[in-house]
Amino acid sequence: MSNPPVFALIDCNSFYASCERVFRPDLAKTPIVVLSNNDGCVIARSYDAKPFIKMGEPYFQIKQKLKQHGIVPFSSNYALYGDMSERVMTLIESMVPAVEIYSIDEAFADLTGIGGLDELGRQIRAQVLRCTGIPVGVGIANTKTLAKLANHTAKRLQAQTGGVVNITDPIKRDWVLRNTDVSEVWGVGRKMKLHLDTMGIKTAMDLAKADPWTLRKKFSVVIEKTARELAGTSCLELDEPDPPKQEICCSRMFGKRLTDLAPIKEAVATYMMRASEKLRAQNSLCKKVRVCIRTGMFNPDEAKYANGVVVDMPYPTDDVRLLTKAAVDALDHIYRPGFKYSKAEVMLLNLCQPGEYTDDLFAVSQPAEAARVMTVLDQINERWGRGTLRSASVPTNPEWGMRREMMSQSYTTKLDQLWSVACK
Structure with a gap:
């Protein structure tokens, strides 16, 4: 007779806020909120900030409320959150037989046939906290839905549960269901x-x-x-x-309205740099590129305009140089002077894996030298941090960049922003 299935859900507590606290121990008991792109609205709250601030509240409306309750706001630092998530997931994967990463801050684990479930849950929680500084809750049950519910109970009653709840026992399961x-x-x-x-x-x-x-x-x-x-x-x-994505998109609001073509081209080149990284990460090639720009759509005092264009690549490619040139040149066909542009988007279309497409006998294919250059580019950026090596058209500190006036340092991804400790 086979063992009944057992699942665990490991979920990081207030993940974005917890990431900010890892390198700011002085804020361990200070409520925190994290803001969306361009410091627009609240997208994450520490547990002690939740009684005062609602999710989605616009930052400009709650500045006084934050000061009143001593809540510290942070601009979103996605590079930090992504790196911390990878560290957490790597630790979890090292402790259980199989893992499904469900989102940036939670993962399901298959614990079927494993004994000592409560102790394993506590070990996972302790190991993640010790190695990353991120607190997690662990819910264990015989189905994924019950594991999710057990995890919710672990967080809701953390003082009583220690952050781990196992409801494989029918009596405990029924108590959780009733309550x-x-x-x-x-x-x-x-x-x-x-x-x-x-x-x-x-x-x-x-x-x-x-x-x-x-x-x-x-x-x-x-x-x-x-x-x-x-x-x-x-x-x-x-x-x-x-499976590999069939489309890859990179889209951002500008930090301020743009009227000239040159900074819009810089933005598109920057977005293409990121999109091509995602393309190569899944070992895909791109056959078409779509570029879009638009103005703000909600200000009645601003003229509105939006347009896009699709460009066929000469051959399936993952070469950021070729993709960037195609996208930037396409802007000449859709840009119109006299408008205040707020957003640009690049989308990689008709993706395929190497060998999945049939070459025409006389068709040009991506040179082997280009593939080697891209491999070196990714290796350097993986080792020394994203953006260490980039296209010449990608600026380091653009004026049009997202407003992130309260962003923390990139403690784990940039050498010049490593955490420093002063000895007295």
Whole structure:
């Protein structure tokens, strides 16, 4: 008889805020919020900031409230968050048989057939905290949906649980189900909660006991599987690694409105640099490039304009030099003077893997020298930090860059911003 499936969900607590605290121990007991691109609105909050600040609140509206409650704002530092996430996931992968990275701050692990689950959960939590400084919660159960619920309970009752909750025991599982509102169940949104309320389904236990076939007919197979998972029947397995993307996009708002063509070309070259890195990371080649620019669309006092163009590459390529030239030259066809541009976008289309396309007998293909140059480029940037080696058209500190006036240092990705400790 095979062992019943066991899953764990390891979720970083207030991940963006926790990353900021790792290198700022002086803020260990200070509430923190992290802002979106161009310091627009709140996208992350530390636990102690949540009673005062709502997700999505515009920064310009809450400046006084932040000061009033002693809350420290940070601009988003995605390079730091991405690197810290990679460190956390690498540690988790070293401690369990199989992992599905679900998002930047959470991962499912397959613990089927492993004994001492509570102790393993505590070991994972302690190891991640010791090696990265990031606190995590661990939920363990016989289905992914229950593991998600166990993780929620671990965070909600952290003082009592120590951040680890194992509900493979039916008695503990039923207690969690009875004491959890149905809105906290993975996949049950606000609209679904309203529908379930009309059926008298108020708690996770109510949903677990509901007739799955009725839920399927009334709503969808997704909510049916959710109910079955809550009842202890595993319907969701660990996902396989995602296949290569068929499209890659890099899009950013400018830090200020642009009217001249030259800085817009710099921005497009910068975005293409990042898009091509993603392209080579999945070992793909690009056949077409789409470039778009637009003005702001919500200011009634500004003239509105948006346009885009698709360019065919001479051959499938991952060469940032060729891709950048195609994208920058395409701007000449869609740029119109007299407008205040707020955003540019580059999209790599018709992606393929080497060997997946059939060459015409006389068609030109990417030179082997170009592939070697790109390999060296990526190796240097991986070792010394992104942007160490870049296209000449990519500036280091552009005036049009995103407004990130409160961004922390790139402690883990730039040598000149390493954490320094003064000895007294």
